[in-house]
Amino acid sequence: MKKYAYIGCLGFIAVITTEFGVIGILPQIAEHYNISIDKAGYLLSAFALIIALTGPFMTLLTSGFDRKKIMLVAIFMFLVTGFVSSFSPPFWLLMMVRILPAFLQPVYIASALAVAVSQAEEHKKNELMSIVFNGVAIAMVTTVPFATWISGLWSWEYSFMIQTAVSLIALIAIQFLLPSMPVQEKKSFGSQVSILSQPSFILSTLTNFFMITAWFSTYSYFADYLNKAKGMDTTMISYMLLVFGIIGIFANWIAGKMLNKNVPGTTAFFLSGTILVPILLYVSDGNMIATILVIGIWGFLYSPSFLNASTYMISAAPGSLEFANSLATSFGNLGVTLGTTIGGWIIITKGVVFTPWVGLVFGLLAFSMMILKGLYEKRNQSILPCKE
Structure with a gap:
């Protein structure tokens, strides 16, 4: 069903808004915390590194859970990140709440793709996956530049408020529009690895x-x-x-x-x-x-x-x-x-x-x-x- 793909896309927009939305406000963050721009850049590089190092293991560990619940937990973590960050916490706490959702980002993407193609015919699967992945392009055109523009209009904390709002919308959509999707047959770690x-x-x-x-x-x-x-x-x-x-x-x-x-x-x-x-x-x-x-x-x-x-x-x-x-x-x-x-x-x-x-x-x-x-x-x- 295309509806499932569009819900996955909406969540992807929230994920990308959180991951890349920080790019446009790094100079403001560096100035606020009185740190160099390369240290502020850790907010981005640490996020990417956590994904790279833990993604496959987290996906294996969560492969037997209901996909709807996994998607909800993942987007909720992104919501928490935006909410806490909008209060300009100490830099160590800002870094910590930035890193936490990174553990679940690959899990969300894998689950969203699995949900999107769960009831599709074989020849339609790649098209449905492209709808989910369109969340990247849409975020880069809409929410990411908008969050940066808002931060320039007021302050960088408002950028994180935009990220929180997008995550909240995605959370509501997943909760009320996506049915429960338990995994029918869990594959062994060995067969996947x-x-x-x-x-x-x-x-x-x-x-x-x-x-x-x-x-x-x-x-x-x-x-x-x-x-x-x-x-x-x-x-x-x-x-x-x-x-x-x-x-x-x-x-x-x-x-x-x-x-x-x-x-x-x-x-x-x-x-x-x-x-x-x-x-x-x-x-x-x-x-x-x-x-x-x-x-x-x-x-x-x-x-x-x-x-x-x-x-x-x-x-x-x-x-x-x-x-x-x-x-x-x-x-x-x-x-x-x-x-x-x-x-x-x-x-x-x-x-x-x-x-x-x-x-x-x-x-x-x-x-x-x-x-x-x-x-x-x-x-x-x-x-x-x-x-x-």
């Missing part, structure tokens, strides 16, 4: 990791790049973020349709942006119209990256949807961390104009993993008939 020994799944995981690293080596510094490399002011950059996000919503919808027909082909198509976009950004140089067109292409090819990564990994482990997706979330967050770290190092040592080329290198690595996976599967298919 066994996918880690499958070369096909390992190669799909590396594809995911390099893909997200490629995109975030530049996307993490989107505003800085457009300002210093393309000469855009803050107002123009905010317009570009809006264009980027709106196109992203459309791209997720298209990707969902394409994934239903061909998962590897769709993944490769959107991954090509990690190679195409750096070249186009270089060619566009200082031409404003050309740069805006490239940003549109960038937004279209980048936005379904998490959807593509998850679907590509799940397709290599169809019997372990939730665990495979939690691994996709974990390795995706590791990719965010690595991409942001290397991109920052390049900016300090070479300049922000070189960050897209880092993405190109990791994009080529992702493509090489896809090629290796294809060769491995082709070889296995040719061997199987010989055994019969």
Whole structure:
């Protein structure tokens, strides 16, 4: 049912608003607590690191619980985070309440995806998953910039109030619109963890990791790049973020349709942006119209990256949807961390104009993993008939 997918999407908006909503207010937080901007950045990096390290284990531990209850507990934790943070607590407490929901973020995503496809026909599942993942693009266009705008209008605490309100709406929707969904047959830990020994799944995981690293080596510094490399002011950059996000919503919808027909082909198509976009950004140089067109292409090819990564990994482990997706979330967050770290190092040592080329290198690595996976599967298919 599409209703379940839209409820999952609403919760995803709350999750992303909490995770990335802090980006726009880091300078204000640093000033308020009289700390450096890199220390304030721990609010983001610690969140991502907790997800990366604990996601699969938390998903395994909660795999036997009613999915509705899991989703409620997860969103409630995000609500608590926003509520406590809005009172500007001591920094150690702010950090603690930021970290707590990170333990349940992959659990929420895995549960929301499982609920969305629970009653769907096989050929409709990827489309329903794309609806859930659209929560990322929608949040980046609406609640995340709105929370930042509100903080500029009044103070940074109001940004967390917006996050609290979004979480409350999602909590109410899950409670009253989603039926109880107990797990009918709990899979053993061994049967789920066994996918880690499958070369096909390992190669799909590396594809995911390099893909997200490629995109975030530049996307993490989107505003800085457009300002210093393309000469855009803050107002123009905010317009570009809006264009980027709106196109992203459309791209997720298209990707969902394409994934239903061909998962590897769709993944490769959107991954090509990690190679195409750096070249186009270089060619566009200082031409404003050309740069805006490239940003549109960038937004279209980048936005379904998490959807593509998850679907590509799940397709290599169809019997372990939730665990495979939690691994996709974990390795995706590791990719965010690595991409942001290397991109920052390049900016300090070479300049922000070189960050897209880092993405190109990791994009080529992702493509090489896809090629290796294809060769491995082709070889296995040719061997199987010989055994019969």
